[in-house]
Amino acid sequence: MAKKTIRGKAKARNGMIDVKLLMKHPMETGLRKDKDGNKIPEHFIQTVTATNNGTVVFSTEFNTAVSKDPYLAFSYAGAKGDALNVSWADNTGATDSADIKVK
Numbered sequence: 001m002a003k004k005t006i007r008g009k010a011k012a013r014n015g016m017i018d019v020k021l022l023m024k025h026p027m028e029t030g031l032r033k034d035k036d037g038n039k040i041p042e043h044f045i046q047t048v049t050a051t052n053n054g055t056v057v058f059s060t061e062f063n064t065a066v067s068k069d070p071y072l073a074f075s076y077a078g079a080k081g082d083a084l085n086v087s088w089a090d091n092t093g094a095t096d097s098a099d100i101k102v103k
Helices: none
Strands: 006-013 016-023 045-052 055-061 071-077 083-090 095-101
Touching: 006 083, 006 095, 016 045, 016 083, 045 071, 055 071
Parallel strands: none
Antiparallel strands: 006 016, 016 071, 045 055, 045 083, 083 095
């Protein structure tokens, strides 16, 4: 995917970082059909990983049960000013990543 698909915020509060992410992705299950009756192939995010200064702080795996444009929220121990990198990879081999500054 050519354009950025990850939008996020990371805010420090009492030694914890609250992260909110919105990922733009079609998340097709492979079960729907287009208007001509042809099956729409599977196309979904498989893995999402967040690293803080090189250390993995969040990792998950998705499947076809996740809806279009998934939203994620999680927290981890950290400090204001940290560098958070969020990345995903889908079943077609496409990837995207975003750097988020902790405020």
